[in-house]
Structure formats: structure tokens, C-alpha cells
Amino acid sequence: MNSVFKQFLRLPSNFETFRRFYTPRRALLYVPGDDVKKITKTESLDVDCVAMDCEDGVAINKKDVARETIRGILDKGKPNKSRKYDWGVRANSIDSGLCEEDLKSLLTAKNLPDTVLLPKVQNCDEIKWFSDKVSSIISGNNSVNLIIYIETAMSFINLPSICKTAVDLSKNSKFRPCALVYGGDDFVASIGAIKTEENTETLYARQKLVLVAKAYNLQAIDMVYIKYKDLEGLKKQSEQGLHMGFTGKQVIHPGQVPVVQNAFLPTSSQVEWAQGLLKSFKEHQKTGKGAFTYRGSMIDMPTMKQAQNIIEIVNLAQK
Amino acid sequence: MNSVFKQFLRLPSNFETFRRFYTPRRALLYVPGDDVKKITKTESLDVDCVAMDCEDGVAINKKDVARETIRGILDKGKPNKSRKYDWGVRANSIDSGLCEEDLKSLLTAKNLPDTVLLPKVQNCDEIKWFSDKVSSIISGNNSVNLIIYIETAMSFINLPSICKTAVDLSKNSKFRPCALVYGGDDFVASIGAIKTEENTETLYARQKLVLVAKAYNLQAIDMVYIKYKDLEGLKKQSEQGLHMGFTGKQVIHPGQVPVVQNAFLPTSSQVEWAQGLLKSFKEHQKTGKGAFTYRGSMIDMPTMKQAQNIIEIVNLAQK
Amino acid sequence: MNSVFKQFLRLPSNFETFRRFYTPRRALLYVPGDDVKKITKTESLDVDCVAMDCEDGVAINKKDVARETIRGILDKGKPNKSRKYDWGVRANSIDSGLCEEDLKSLLTAKNLPDTVLLPKVQNCDEIKWFSDKVSSIISGNNSVNLIIYIETAMSFINLPSICKTAVDLSKNSKFRPCALVYGGDDFVASIGAIKTEENTETLYARQKLVLVAKAYNLQAIDMVYIKYKDLEGLKKQSEQGLHMGFTGKQVIHPGQVPVVQNAFLPTSSQVEWAQGLLKSFKEHQKTGKGAFTYRGSMIDMPTMKQAQNIIEIVNLAQK
Structure with a gap:
């Protein structure tokens, strides 16, 4: 970037570093961790970010299968090395009691994933717990990106302190916080709201999430559009998120990827x-x-x- | 509830207790405390919650009449015992200087009301004051529900700490916090806004109130619709609140009750x-x-x- | 004001004092500090508030010219003494490194401006810095009004504490906080949002700003409408702000003044x-x-x- 602009724009002194590590996550695609066929299929997709899921996309009696399947994939190494994309795993939430086993299984594979996605973070203690675990589980000087899910009423109350804790702890730990995810459907359930097509009922939550994310230099990833065949509705909701300052959107079907990735580019x-x-x-x-x-x-x-x-x-x- | 669901839904361990004490407050109807005829009339209504008012519904020179009238009603005991509903009294705000006399008069009647409604709570000190007063005024092991009114700009700044204080203090006091009320007209006056039919100007406040209420397992009760003859407008505003996660709505006329109670049920x-x-x-x-x-x-x-x-x-x- | 009303409305005991010092700022007009001709022109305008600008309206290589020009104007004294209006200067932000020189130059002129406008305030330390500077720079018992600009994501997180600090420190310093300005275009850039005509994407930020301002008895001044020839659009956006509780609006062209000042009066x-x-x-x-x-x-x-x-x-x- 032109240094004259830098001066005028008062960019942070670490802007070039920030940019070097910046990975776009316009579409964040979930794939069930217990389905090796579906996981393999994502390797041929032009998608910014893949999340191999241990959490809500996996039935309670298939958690072990998911861990073993993903570990097998990690052992083989990141496929498609010619293309830059984010290769992540979504663990179960800490309060489910399943997260530690997820981390122990997945972060000791022959290759680390780029990113750990941590759902339903509610307070700073959980970030501290995560920081301690990854520090003790990950070997050597390796590290992972962390994507934090904000999905309940209490998470929103604690949001600034969750982000501050993550940024502070990351300086002496083995993770780098890089994004917040707005868990829209969980949040709506958490406050007992009823979703409408316009999402007016969640303006407060979505805009607070964007604001706090940006204050801490984190990406902000918008809600899932569950009507996966309605690409016109998906496009509209993507643009709504883009206007608010979201940098990307969760998707639950490969068919949603091109619509979303295109929507999160300026026209x-x-x-x-x-x-x-x-x-x-x-x-x-x-x-x-x-x-x-x-x-x-x-x-x-x-x-x-x-x-x-x-x-x-x-x-x-x-x- | 089916225990399989409970596991999947990760309900709090005290869910059954929570449910046993849960009282729906879809419509919260005010009746002037100095008008024994109107109070008696409400006894035949199918309304979730009645608030005998000492505050804004009573002229400044009728406060004593209101206290004596309500005390007389309380002495006779809760009418209509066959029907489950919430039988409450709204005191004057603490900063009015009238609240202590209200509590001393009303909470020493032969029967306690189910609920005390406390208007214009602005900070944690007022919750502490209330906790101390009810502890010293209410005899024996009895207790009341507390409904907290959030009506000024400063109340919204202090909202999470007000709720936390109420939940914490209630463990060793004689009240149980159960709901927040959005005092829409007072709030609009407090910030100098001008009400429109769509209420876009208060989305931030209403949605923050719902979010914080739900984080502390409290009900959220929406604003009054003052055009009491316009039932179509009332229905529309009720549904707007329902979508946002409100669990009920204040009403100022018996004719509003069925519209609101119906609107706060799923279709x-x-x-x-x-x-x-x-x-x-x-x-x-x-x-x-x-x-x-x-x-x-x-x-x-x-x-x-x-x-x-x-x-x-x-x-x-x-x- | 009728004392009966005062009692009913529970006005603060210092209401009359508040009112005596109240200056309407329906339109806040910027004029480039390096352009003496434009500054002189504003003297004949019927505008509530003029801000002679050292910040964004002045190119980086003209900052010295702006300081000298404004100082010359201040030395001559407030023009148009028959008309009550706010005569202010906008300094550069503290984090630009230019603010101290601005204050030293402008607050040692023969006459003080009524008001200092301080852009891009991000945290309480900057208010403390400002308080210390004006105390040491301004001579005698003189003082200035302070208008605080809220323009970045982090500023919104710190907003209540910024206001509280300003109100607290002002008691023993030489400034009086009187308004918050919503720096809409900077804020949109700060969170990476894209402006739409309806401004739905910034409802959270604008309404939080109004709420916090009013909680601390400060005015709330709304965003600039940059399409300066579109007076119909300006009117619409002014009314949107009025409904939310804003008390005024920034303007960047004299032609916008009457539209805005009229819109911020009740009909x-x-x-x-x-x-x-x-x-x-x-x-x-x-x-x-x-x-x-x-x-x-x-x-x-x-x-x-x-x-x-x-x-x-x-x-x-x-x-």
C-alpha cells in the first residue's frame, strides 16, 4: 500500500503483518465430521473456509466416528496445497463436556488444522480454558487460528471481555483469534425470538457483534441461511450482512458457496x-x-x- | 419433558423447578389502585397478570387512597382462586420518596400480593434498597415476585448489573426477580425521541432489554399501546414484540387483553x-x-x- | 417553568441552571479553518453552531495555515454578538499527534472560542489528556464547552465510561462536556460497513450514542449527509435522527442549514x-x-x- 495513504488513513503500524496473515472467509462451509465422502468432496470446491464439524452437524452417538474420521484426514495433510483456503475443525462446546476429547484427538494429528472453531463461548473463563488446553496439547511452536462462536444471550453481554481476553491471552499461547461467528439460530432460540425473513428482530445482536469484532480487528461471520435451495433469499441476506460490516457468512450446502463468496465482494x-x-x-x-x-x-x-x-x-x- | 430431549437441548438442571414456578404474563393489565370498582371488575377477566397501581395511574393527591384501597383488597385475599394468574401491586419508584410507605402499607396486609412491580429502577443500589426493605417488612418465610421496570437512559446502561444484583441478592432475601418491563413511553421521554408507529427509533433499547432479560432467565414485557381503541395496531405491535423475544405486553384497558394474550401464543x-x-x-x-x-x-x-x-x-x- | 409541573416531571434540581447554559445545536456547520473567506461568510448565516475546522476539512499540508487563520479570527472576537450561537473550533484528534499544537495555538488567542470539538475520542485516557491540557493552557477562570466525537468501533465500546469520565473531570477542570457527535462516515469505515440510504446498518451505533448521551445530559448530534445538493434526502435523514432522539445534525454546506434547523423543531x-x-x-x-x-x-x-x-x-x- 502506498505510504502516503497509510499516513492519511492512520493505519495501525502492524498493518502489513495483519495483511500477510489475513485469510478471507467469505464463505465458511460446514461438512459433517463423520462423513469422509462429503469431506473429500469439499476439496474440489473453490471455498474460502471449510469446517469439518464435530458439533451440531454430528449426531450424539457419532461423536467418536467424527473425531476418528477428521483425525485421519488431518494425518494425510492439507489437500489442495496450490489453493489458499482455511482448513478448520469445529469442536464441541466447552460446556458440553466433549471439547477436551475433541482437542486431544484433533490437535495431536500428524498435521494441525489451520483453525479451531469453538462454539457457544459464553464467558472469559472458557477462553482461558481453551488457551490452557491448546498450550498443553499442541506440540512445539505450532499454533492454530481461533474462531469464536457467539450464540447465546449471555455471550453478548460478555462479548467485549471475551474478545479482549482472547487477544490478550493469545500473545503467550498457541492460538490467534481471527473471527467471531454469529450463531443466529442458536441465539434466536436462546432469547425465544421468532425469525422473520427481514431479521429485524436480531439487528441489535448482529450489529453489536460486528462492532465488537472490528474493535478487536476480528472478522465477523454472519448467520446460516437454512433454506438451502433459495439462492435468491441467500443473496439478499448476504448483502444485508455485507452492508452491516460482516466479512463472510456460514453456509451449510456447497450450492451456497458461489452466491455467498460473490456477495461478499464489492460490486x-x-x-x-x-x-x-x-x-x-x-x-x-x-x-x-x-x-x-x-x-x-x-x-x-x-x-x-x-x-x-x-x-x-x-x-x-x-x- | 422427555429426558432424551433434555440431554440434547442441554436444559439447565433446574429446568423442572423453573417450569413449576413459571407464570405466563402475556398481558399485564394496570388498574388504578384508588378505584375499587375497577379493581373488582378485573377479577372476572381472563387475564394473566393484574397490577393494582399506586404509581402513574394514580394522581399525586390520591396516593393514600390507593394504598388503603389496595390494602383492603389484599386483606380479603386473592379472589378467583380457581384460576391461576398473577396478582400484583405497582409501587411508586424509589426516587419518588413514596416507595417505602407503599411497601410498608401493602406488604403488611393479611395476604401478600404475588408480585411487586417496581418502576424506574436505575441502578443496583435501588435493588439493594428494595431487597433490604422487603426482608425487613415481610414477615416469616413469605416472599414476593419482583418485576423490574427499565424506563430511562441510565437504566439501560446499568441493565446487566441491575439483573445480576437482583438474581444474586434474591438468594438470601424475600423476593424472586421474574421479569423486566420495557417502560416505552417513559424511555422515549427520557431520551427525547419521538414515537413512530413502527418503533424503529427504539429497536436498540427493546432488543437490549430482551437480550439481557433472557441472559438472566427473566421474562421480557413490552411497551403499552396507548391507542386503546385500535385493536389492529395493538395486534401488530404485539406480534412485533413476540418476534423480538418479548414474552408479554403491558395493557391499559380490559379490551386489549384478549388481543394481546392471543398474540403471545404461537400460531x-x-x-x-x-x-x-x-x-x-x-x-x-x-x-x-x-x-x-x-x-x-x-x-x-x-x-x-x-x-x-x-x-x-x-x-x-x-x- | 411552572413548579407544579416540575414536581410531576421530577426534573433535576439543577434544571434552571441546565436551561440557562443550554445552547441549541440543531445545525453544526463546518468551515475549513484555512479559508478566511468562507469563515467570514458564516458570520451572516442564521446557524446554531459553527465549527472552524483544523481536522478533516483541512489538507495535511495546510494545518499551520488553519491554526493561524483561526487564531486571527479568535483574536478579533466573536462576531455577530446580537445573535446567540455557538462559536467553536475543531481540533485534530489526539492520536494524530497534532492536537496539542492546535490547543496551544487556539486557546491562547485573545478570545476563547465557546467550544472545542474533539474528534475520534476512543477512551477515557484521551479525556484525561484533554482535561489536563485545557487546565494548563487556558488562563484564569475561563473555560470552554467540549463536544466529543464518537467515530470508531472501540469508542462505542468505551462510550459510557468516556461520558462518565468527562462529566466527572469537568467538575475540577476548565471544560464542560455538552454534546456527543456521531461520526457516521468514519464509523462506517471503521467497521467496514457499506452505507445505504436507510442507514439500517448503523441503527445500533446511532441509538446507543443517543441513549448514552441522554443518560449523561449531553446533546446528541447526528451524521453528515454528504450529498449536499439533495435537500429532500437531507430532510428525511434529519427527521430520522429527530425521531431517534438526536438534538441536531452536522452540516457541510450552508445550503443545508435551514433544512436541518427546521427539521429539528417539532412541527x-x-x-x-x-x-x-x-x-x-x-x-x-x-x-x-x-x-x-x-x-x-x-x-x-x-x-x-x-x-x-x-x-x-x-x-x-x-x-
């Missing part, structure tokens, strides 16, 4: 607007003007940053 | 959907499938919990 | 409704009725307060 007209604006901004700064008009709008620094965001999203997704 | 098509889903879920779990499709949607545990909620609401209201 | 039908209600209320209180019907609505104290708010806004703006 070509947005990119054209942003490129034009950045060009115009540079010219006006040279002549010493702080604010100027562009296509009928009065522009100063904040709108500039929005334009820069659009260009960055495109660059990061194409990296 | 027959929701019940039919939920029953079908639970049946289908059991069958799939037996065959070891964690996720399955049902009427065009991909279902796993979270949607199951939403279906279970629907059945529970019906069961609890019909108890 | 004549609202005033007529409120006056009728207050009259009716007084009559009913005399006869000992706490609640009564008025134009099809059941009225008690909370609706009364809303009516009183409407009358107050008109009175304060016309002062």
Missing part, C-alpha cells in the same frame, strides 16, 4: 466509484484542499477510508 | 411445523444423522431448539 | 397536540385522575413528559 460499480474517488483525492490533496466534491457528494477523509476499504477487500480476496 | 401453523420437526428430528437422531432436511430447510440442533420453544410456550400458557 | 401539529395535552392533564390532576383519555389515547405521566419535551425544545430554540 464493480462500487470498485469503479472507489478508484475514481482515490484518484480525485490525491489530486486535491496536492493542491492543498481537505474537502472536495465528487459526483455530487462532499468528500473528506472518512469517505476516503470507505473507498480504501472497498479496494482492500478486493485485493485481499484475490491474494 | 397453529407454527405449532404444526414445530411438532413435525421434533418428530422428524427424533427419527434422524436414531439413524445417526446430525443434520437433515425438513420442508426445504437444513435442520440441526439450533432450529430444533426454536421448535421446542414453540411447544413449551403453548404448554406453559395452558398449564 | 406545529406536534406543538398543538402537546399544548392541548398539558392543558387537559392539569384539569384531570385537579379532579384527582391519574390517567385519562385524550384524542383516543390513554394518557398518564410518561406521555405527559413527551408533550413537555416538545414544548421545551421550541422554547429553548427560541430563547
Whole structure:
């Protein structure tokens, strides 16, 4: 990135490091951990992030099968090395009592997954528990990414402190917090709400999650759209999430992947607007003007940053 | 409840206790405490919850009349014993300076009300004050339910700590916190907003109240609809609250009761959907499938919990 | 104000003091600090609040010019003394490293501005820093108003503590916190959202800002509408803010001033409704009725307060 922009945009000093480790997670696809055939199928998909599931996608009497199956996959190593994508496992929640066995089984395979997805995190103690476990289970200097699921009323009350704890503990542990997931269906059940197509009933929760995620430099991954055949509805809900600041969305069917990954990229007209604006901004700064008009709008620094965001999203997704 | 479900749904271990004490409060009807005729009339109504009012429904020069009238009613004992409903009194707010006299007068009657409704709670100190007062005023091992009113900007800032304090103190006091009330008109006045028919301007406050209430296992009771002749508008606003997770609504006229109590029950098509889903879920779990499709949607545990909620609401209201 | 009302409305004991210092800021107009011609032009405008800008409206290589220009204006003294309005300067943010020089230059002029506008406040330490600086820089017993800008995700997490710190420190310092500004475009950039015309994507942030502002008796000033030629869109967005409880709006073009200042006054039908209600209320209180019907609505104290708010806004703006 142009250093003049960096100065103007007041980017954090660690921006280049941040960017180097940035993995887009526009679509986060679940695959049942006990179904080796379905897991193998995902290897040929152009999807940003795959989560081999031990939790809700696996029946209670198949948890062992899921652990063994995923461990077998991990032992063989990450497939499809030519393509950059996130290769993750979703453990069971800590309060289920099943998580420790998941971690012991999966994080001692011959190869680590890129990422552990931890559902139903409710408070800081669970982050502390996770930090201790991965530190003792993972060998050597290896580490994993952590994706935190926010799915209950209490999780939302504790949200800022959960994030702060994760960021703080990660400095001396073997995980890097990288995203929050909004567990929309669990949350709706937790507060006894009734889902509507517009999702007005969960605006507070979704927007709080985005705000807190961004305050701690985490990605924000939106709810599942369970009507998996309705791609038009999926597109609409994806765009709603994009406008709110979500960076990606959970998907539960391969057919949802291209719709979602496309929706979480700026449109070509947005990119054209942003490129034009950045060009115009540079010219006006040279002549010493702080604010100027562009296509009928009065522009100063904040709108500039929005334009820069659009260009960055495109660059990061194409990296 | 079927113990298999309990395991799957990870219900709290005290769920049966919770259920035994659960009183639906779909409609919470106010009646002026100084009007014995109106109070007597409510005894023949099929309403979940009656609040004999000492606060805003009573003029400042009638507070003594209200106390004496309600005390007389309490002395005679709860009418209509064949029907389960909540028999409550709304005291004046603590910061009005009138609350102590209200409690001393009403909680030393020959019979306790089921519930004390405490308006305009702003911070934890007021909960502490209330806890101390009821402990010293109520004789023996008796106790009352507490309904907490959240009506000002500062109350919303302190909301999680107000609830935590109430739950914590109740363990060694003579009250049980059971619900939060959203005092919509007072809140709108407190922040200088202007009410619209859609209530978009108070989404943040209402949804925060629901979320915090549910995190502490409290009911959430929605705003008054003051246009008491407009039953269609009342129905619409009731459904808006239901979708957000409110469990009931305040009403200021007997004519509003049936509309509201009906609106806070799931519809027959929701019940039919939920029953079908639970049946289908059991069958799939037996065959070891964690996720399955049902009427065009991909279902796993979270949607199951939403279906279970629907059945529970019906069961609890019909108890 | 009638003392009967005061008692009923439970106004703070310092209400008259509050009112004496209350300055309406319906429109807050920016003018580039390096452009003496534009600054001079604002002196003839009927605008509630002018902010001579050192921050985003001034190019990075013109910061010194802006300081000198504004200092020259301050030295000459507040123009247009016959008209009551707010005469302010916007400094650069503390984390830019430019703020101290701004304050040293502007707060040692022959005349103080009424108000310092401080952008991108993120935490309590920055309020402490500001408090220390103004105490040491401003001579004698003089003081300035402080307007705090909330523009990033982290600022929203820290919002209640930022306000509390400002109110607490102001008691022994040389500033009085009087308003929060919602820096909408910076905030949208901060969370990576995409602005839509309806602004649904920022309901959480805007409504949290209003709520916290009002809890600390601060004004709440809404986002800029950057399409400065679209006065119909400006009017609509102004009204949206008014309904939420905002007391004013930032403007970036003189042509926006009358639209905004008009929108942040109650309409004549609202005033007529409120006056009728207050009259009716007084009559009913005399006869000992706490609640009564008025134009099809059941009225008690909370609706009364809303009516009183409407009358107050008109009175304060016309002062």
C-alpha cells in the first residue's frame, strides 16, 4: 500500500503483518465430521473456509466416528496445497463436556488444522480454558487460528471481555483469534425470538457483534441461511450482512458457496466509484484542499477510508 | 419433558423447578389502585397478570387512597382462586420518596400480593434498597415476585448489573426477580425521541432489554399501546414484540387483553411445523444423522431448539 | 417553568441552571479553518453552531495555515454578538499527534472560542489528556464547552465510561462536556460497513450514542449527509435522527442549514397536540385522575413528559 495513504488513513503500524496473515472467509462451509465422502468432496470446491464439524452437524452417538474420521484426514495433510483456503475443525462446546476429547484427538494429528472453531463461548473463563488446553496439547511452536462462536444471550453481554481476553491471552499461547461467528439460530432460540425473513428482530445482536469484532480487528461471520435451495433469499441476506460490516457468512450446502463468496465482494460499480474517488483525492490533496466534491457528494477523509476499504477487500480476496 | 430431549437441548438442571414456578404474563393489565370498582371488575377477566397501581395511574393527591384501597383488597385475599394468574401491586419508584410507605402499607396486609412491580429502577443500589426493605417488612418465610421496570437512559446502561444484583441478592432475601418491563413511553421521554408507529427509533433499547432479560432467565414485557381503541395496531405491535423475544405486553384497558394474550401464543401453523420437526428430528437422531432436511430447510440442533420453544410456550400458557 | 409541573416531571434540581447554559445545536456547520473567506461568510448565516475546522476539512499540508487563520479570527472576537450561537473550533484528534499544537495555538488567542470539538475520542485516557491540557493552557477562570466525537468501533465500546469520565473531570477542570457527535462516515469505515440510504446498518451505533448521551445530559448530534445538493434526502435523514432522539445534525454546506434547523423543531401539529395535552392533564390532576383519555389515547405521566419535551425544545430554540 502506498505510504502516503497509510499516513492519511492512520493505519495501525502492524498493518502489513495483519495483511500477510489475513485469510478471507467469505464463505465458511460446514461438512459433517463423520462423513469422509462429503469431506473429500469439499476439496474440489473453490471455498474460502471449510469446517469439518464435530458439533451440531454430528449426531450424539457419532461423536467418536467424527473425531476418528477428521483425525485421519488431518494425518494425510492439507489437500489442495496450490489453493489458499482455511482448513478448520469445529469442536464441541466447552460446556458440553466433549471439547477436551475433541482437542486431544484433533490437535495431536500428524498435521494441525489451520483453525479451531469453538462454539457457544459464553464467558472469559472458557477462553482461558481453551488457551490452557491448546498450550498443553499442541506440540512445539505450532499454533492454530481461533474462531469464536457467539450464540447465546449471555455471550453478548460478555462479548467485549471475551474478545479482549482472547487477544490478550493469545500473545503467550498457541492460538490467534481471527473471527467471531454469529450463531443466529442458536441465539434466536436462546432469547425465544421468532425469525422473520427481514431479521429485524436480531439487528441489535448482529450489529453489536460486528462492532465488537472490528474493535478487536476480528472478522465477523454472519448467520446460516437454512433454506438451502433459495439462492435468491441467500443473496439478499448476504448483502444485508455485507452492508452491516460482516466479512463472510456460514453456509451449510456447497450450492451456497458461489452466491455467498460473490456477495461478499464489492460490486464493480462500487470498485469503479472507489478508484475514481482515490484518484480525485490525491489530486486535491496536492493542491492543498481537505474537502472536495465528487459526483455530487462532499468528500473528506472518512469517505476516503470507505473507498480504501472497498479496494482492500478486493485485493485481499484475490491474494 | 422427555429426558432424551433434555440431554440434547442441554436444559439447565433446574429446568423442572423453573417450569413449576413459571407464570405466563402475556398481558399485564394496570388498574388504578384508588378505584375499587375497577379493581373488582378485573377479577372476572381472563387475564394473566393484574397490577393494582399506586404509581402513574394514580394522581399525586390520591396516593393514600390507593394504598388503603389496595390494602383492603389484599386483606380479603386473592379472589378467583380457581384460576391461576398473577396478582400484583405497582409501587411508586424509589426516587419518588413514596416507595417505602407503599411497601410498608401493602406488604403488611393479611395476604401478600404475588408480585411487586417496581418502576424506574436505575441502578443496583435501588435493588439493594428494595431487597433490604422487603426482608425487613415481610414477615416469616413469605416472599414476593419482583418485576423490574427499565424506563430511562441510565437504566439501560446499568441493565446487566441491575439483573445480576437482583438474581444474586434474591438468594438470601424475600423476593424472586421474574421479569423486566420495557417502560416505552417513559424511555422515549427520557431520551427525547419521538414515537413512530413502527418503533424503529427504539429497536436498540427493546432488543437490549430482551437480550439481557433472557441472559438472566427473566421474562421480557413490552411497551403499552396507548391507542386503546385500535385493536389492529395493538395486534401488530404485539406480534412485533413476540418476534423480538418479548414474552408479554403491558395493557391499559380490559379490551386489549384478549388481543394481546392471543398474540403471545404461537400460531397453529407454527405449532404444526414445530411438532413435525421434533418428530422428524427424533427419527434422524436414531439413524445417526446430525443434520437433515425438513420442508426445504437444513435442520440441526439450533432450529430444533426454536421448535421446542414453540411447544413449551403453548404448554406453559395452558398449564 | 411552572413548579407544579416540575414536581410531576421530577426534573433535576439543577434544571434552571441546565436551561440557562443550554445552547441549541440543531445545525453544526463546518468551515475549513484555512479559508478566511468562507469563515467570514458564516458570520451572516442564521446557524446554531459553527465549527472552524483544523481536522478533516483541512489538507495535511495546510494545518499551520488553519491554526493561524483561526487564531486571527479568535483574536478579533466573536462576531455577530446580537445573535446567540455557538462559536467553536475543531481540533485534530489526539492520536494524530497534532492536537496539542492546535490547543496551544487556539486557546491562547485573545478570545476563547465557546467550544472545542474533539474528534475520534476512543477512551477515557484521551479525556484525561484533554482535561489536563485545557487546565494548563487556558488562563484564569475561563473555560470552554467540549463536544466529543464518537467515530470508531472501540469508542462505542468505551462510550459510557468516556461520558462518565468527562462529566466527572469537568467538575475540577476548565471544560464542560455538552454534546456527543456521531461520526457516521468514519464509523462506517471503521467497521467496514457499506452505507445505504436507510442507514439500517448503523441503527445500533446511532441509538446507543443517543441513549448514552441522554443518560449523561449531553446533546446528541447526528451524521453528515454528504450529498449536499439533495435537500429532500437531507430532510428525511434529519427527521430520522429527530425521531431517534438526536438534538441536531452536522452540516457541510450552508445550503443545508435551514433544512436541518427546521427539521429539528417539532412541527406545529406536534406543538398543538402537546399544548392541548398539558392543558387537559392539569384539569384531570385537579379532579384527582391519574390517567385519562385524550384524542383516543390513554394518557398518564410518561406521555405527559413527551408533550413537555416538545414544548421545551421550541422554547429553548427560541430563547
